[in-house]
Amino acid sequence: xxxxxxxxxxxxxxxxxxxxxxxxxxxxxxxxxxxxxxxxxxxxxxxxxxxxxxxxxxxxxxxxxxxxxxxxxxxxxxxxxxxxxxxxxxxxxxxxxxxxxxxxxxxxxxxxxxxxxxxxxxxxxxxxxxxxxxxxxxxxxxxxxxxxxxxxxxxxxxxxxxxxxxxxxxxxxxxxxxxxxxxxxxxxxxxxxxxxxxxxxxxxxxxxxxxxxxxxxxxxxxxxxxxxxxxxxxxxxxxxxxxxxxxxxxxxxxxxxxxxxxxxxxxxxxxxxxxxxxxxxxxxxxxxxxxxxxxxxxxxxxxxxxxxxxxxxxxxxxxxxxxxxxxxxxxxxxxxxxxxxxxxxxxxxxxxxxxxxxxxxxxxxxxxxxxxxxxxxxxx
Amino acid sequence: xxxxxxxxxxxxxxxxxxxxxxxxxxxxxxxxxxxxxxxxxxxxxxxxxxxxxxxxxxxxxxxxxxxxxxxxxxxxxxxxxxxxxxxxxxxxxxxxxxxxxxxxxxxxxxxxxxxxxxxxxxxxxxxxxxxxxxxxxxxxxxxxxxxxxxxxxxxxxxxxxxxxxxxxxxxxxxxxxxxxxxxxxxxxxxxxxxxxxxxxxxxxxxxxxxxxxxxxxxxxxxxxxxxxxxxxxxxxxxxxxxxxxxxxxxxxxxxxxxxxxxxxxxxxxxxxxxxxxxxxxxxxxxxxxxxxxxxxxxxxxxxxxxxxxxxxxxxxxxxxxxxxxxxxxxxxxxxxxxxxxxxxxxxxxxxxxxxxxxxxxxxxxxxxxxxxxxxxxxxx
Numbered sequence: 001x002x003x004x005x006x007x008x009x010x011x012x013x014x015x016x017x018x019x020x021x022x023x024x025x026x027x028x029x030x031x032x033x034x035x036x037x038x039x040x041x042x043x044x045x046x047x048x049x050x051x052x053x054x055x056x057x058x059x060x061x062x063x064x065x066x067x068x069x070x071x072x073x074x075x076x077x078x079x080x081x082x083x084x085x086x087x088x089x090x091x092x093x094x095x096x097x098x099x100x101x102x103x104x105x106x107x108x109x110x111x112x113x114x115x116x117x118x119x120x121x122x123x124x125x126x127x128x129x130x131x132x133x134x135x136x137x138x139x140x141x142x143x144x145x146x147x148x149x150x151x152x153x154x155x156x157x158x159x160x161x162x163x164x165x166x167x168x169x170x171x172x173x174x175x176x177x178x179x180x181x182x183x184x185x186x187x188x189x190x191x192x193x194x195x196x197x198x199x200x201x202x203x204x205x206x207x208x209x210x211x212x213x214x215x216x217x218x219x220x221x222x223x224x225x226x227x228x229x230x231x232x233x234x235x236x237x238x239x240x241x242x243x244x245x246x247x248x249x250x251x252x253x254x255x256x257x258x259x260x261x262x263x264x265x266x267x268x269x270x271x272x273x274x275x276x277x278x279x280x281x282x283x284x285x286x287x288x289x290x291x292x293x294x295x296x297x298x299x300x301x302x303x304x305x306x307x308x309x310x311x312x313x314x315x316x317x318x319x320x321x322x323x324x325x326x327x328x329x330x331x332x333x334x335x336x337x338x339x340x341x342x343x344x345x346x347x348x349x350x351x352x353x354x355x356x357x358x359x360x361x362x363x364x365x366x367x368x369x370x371x372x373x374x375x376x377x378x379x380x
Numbered sequence: 381x382x383x384x385x386x387x388x389x390x391x392x393x394x395x396x397x398x399x400x401x402x403x404x405x406x407x408x409x410x411x412x413x414x415x416x417x418x419x420x421x422x423x424x425x426x427x428x429x430x431x432x433x434x435x436x437x438x439x440x441x442x443x444x445x446x447x448x449x450x451x452x453x454x455x456x457x458x459x460x461x462x463x464x465x466x467x468x469x470x471x472x473x474x475x476x477x478x479x480x481x482x483x484x485x486x487x488x489x490x491x492x493x494x495x496x497x498x499x500x501x502x503x504x505x506x507x508x509x510x511x512x513x514x515x516x517x518x519x520x521x522x523x524x525x526x527x528x529x530x531x532x533x534x535x536x537x538x539x540x541x542x543x544x545x546x547x548x549x550x551x552x553x554x555x556x557x558x559x560x561x562x563x564x565x566x567x568x569x570x571x572x573x574x575x576x577x578x579x580x581x582x583x584x585x586x587x588x589x590x591x592x593x594x595x596x597x598x599x600x601x602x603x604x605x606x607x608x609x610x611x612x613x614x615x616x617x618x619x620x621x622x623x624x625x626x627x628x629x630x631x632x633x634x635x636x637x638x639x640x641x642x643x644x645x646x647x648x649x650x651x652x653x654x655x656x657x658x659x660x661x662x663x664x665x666x667x668x669x670x671x672x673x674x675x676x677x678x679x680x681x682x683x684x685x686x687x688x689x690x691x692x693x694x695x696x697x698x699x700x701x702x703x704x705x706x707x708x709x710x711x712x713x714x715x716x717x718x719x720x721x722x723x724x725x726x727x728x729x730x731x732x733x734x735x736x737x738x739x740x741x742x743x744x745x746x747x748x749x750x751x752x753x754x755x756x757x758x759x760x
């Protein structure tokens with residue numbers, strides 16, 4: 001088929017680009033941020049609220065939905081879109097990362113992975129074909145190849161072996177879909193740990209298989225930021241311009257901007273929702289820990305000028321009270337703010353790419369943003 | 381001043397009535413259900429959502445807000461309405477019930493109650509004047525007199541002594557407001573435990589003081605339902621027709637209808653929000669425990685024909701999944717449904733009173749509703 005990805009604009013000073021990714025549920029403007037809906041819901045948020053935040057696509061977790069309620073139940077009920085009331089595109093991960101990070105008693109074979117699920121210990125097997133079948137049952141619009149995620153750090157030898165297995169699994173994933181009609185987009189995942197030669201080899205192997213798009217995996221697994229950037233920089237040059245590129249599980253706001261500058265088109269990250277549940281809000285100049293005593297009487301919104309539902313109606317003082325009192329409304333409102341922040345930031349990056357002003361935007365944003373600025377002022 | 385309450389319609393077969401209660405923030409159509417906003421938020425719900433549910437008035441808890449963030453902070457920030465973004469009326473309780481149910485190391489004197497708050501044990505004193513001052517700082521539109529709430533069961537002698545103290549405190553509360561301009565409505569609280577003679581005596585004493593409205597307190601404190609009805613029946617006849625009557629902390633849906641038939645105009649209850657957080661949804665035929673396995677594939681909404689945001693968009697199967705997975709969206713949606721159910725039920729009672737069809741409505745609703753029907757089918 002024709003490439004599902006078309007380039008709209010490119011930045012002259014970096015590898016950043018704006019594009020359009022066509023899925024069977026409509027086109028996605030890239031760069032794009034995808035809120036994470038692990039268990040069939042973006043945590044604490046309704047589909048209507050996601051639409052109001054101009055969410056184009058969300059991510060669903062294959063492993064979690066396989067374990068509960070089970071993809072067959074979801075398929076019976078009309079698929080994940082209908083189950084959760086979301087009719088825009090959904091990308092599902094392969095389950096690989098969760099099998100390796102959450103499940104117990106793993107045994108990895110050429111066929112796939114035997115494990116006990118983290119909920120009730122039920123013995124389960126997932127290999128490439130099983131992962132594809134689960135993602136098909138869910139009704140995903142972008143499915144990810146089943147990969148092995150080596151831990152960090154990892155020796156070159158172990159990373160190379162793992163990579164070879166991921167490559168063989170990737171071929172089986174692609175083959176599984178070759179006989180399927182009206183198939184979703186299928187993305188391969190570049191692995192190779194911190195080793196540039198392995199990243200290059202991995203990308204080369206996947207491109208030979210010819211996926212609809214490519215992800216960089218095995219990043220944001222505990223490595224220092226320079227290694228994360230290196231992993232991206234060692235992968236992107238070997239991926240075709242004509243395919244979308246997705247950095248899995250990233251990152252902080254400036255990391256996303258820097259990843260866009262390195263040629264990445266798609267992001268998913270739990271930070272905006274997870275930190276919200278801990279009372280932390282994102283702003284253009286860094287994060288606020290709303291538990292801090294300094295906000296007790298603060299009548300300002302989280303961020304001046306922000307158009308999100310929390311900032312339009314509520315003060316930091318009120319949000320602080322809700323967070324301190326463990327009120328669900330507090331994490332709800334901060335979640336909306338944080339998702340709005342992430343979605344707006346990536347949309348702004350796209351607009352600057354279209355207008356040719358990305359370099360200035362990148363420089364100003366990354367300079368202004370101070371990581372975790374308020375954590376040092378945390379209440380004792 | 382003129383009576384803030386005017387009668388609009390009365391039921392010929394019972395003591396039920398429809399009325400209008402005028403507050404400084406507008407008129408309230410009675411009978412009315414007031415969602416409980418203990419800590420400056422109706423749990424998990426935004427003010428916009430409360431408006432969409434046609435909420436006329438909410439309740440705030442004096443004790444909780446005094447302990448955190450403190451009424452002085454709220455006053456500085458413009459009062460409770462502005463703090464939480466709610467511009468319709470607010471009724472605040474007196475703090476008495478929470479002092480007696482939550483706080484530690486209580487010592488009751490003629491002046492008031494010494495206690496340690498339940499959060500950090502800070503020694504605190506609240507008497508009638510302190511309670512009035514806190515409620516004034518919060519900016520409440522309907523304030524409740526500070527009362528002693530005896531435990532259940534309670535001897536006649538202890539109940540009589542407690543009642544006498546509550547009566548003296550009630551006079552001090554009323555006096556405190558006598559010198560205040562632009563004061564809110566002030567309600568007295570009938571006590572007297574399970575003793576009809578004491579309920580009569582309490583009501584008589586309060587009416588002599590001449591409050592703007594009257595509550596029946598000391599109900600829903602663990603007594604059997606017949607005693608609860610008896611406490612209401614022993615109080616209402618001694619209260620003036622020209623004042624609103626409020627049954628504090630009640631109740632199940634049929635209890636509310638039966639209380640309306642006994643002349644009650646106002647209700648507050650944590651059941652719709654509290655049970656929602658446990659996965660229990662109200663319907664006209666009883667409650668559903670959405671954790672139950674029977675809903676695994678159930679494509680129906682919680683209640684057929686319900687116009688609430690949960691029933692318009694989501695299935696029992698999806699809600700069950702969310703509840704089982706401890707997803708906040710699950711309790712959010714069930715909370716909206718339950719509040720919609722309570723608010724709609726009491727509004728329907730009013731409409732039937734206006735149309736003269738209350739007796740049939742009462743009979744059918746109370747007959748059809750089966751208490752806790754699905755609890756017996758609970759998953760093991």
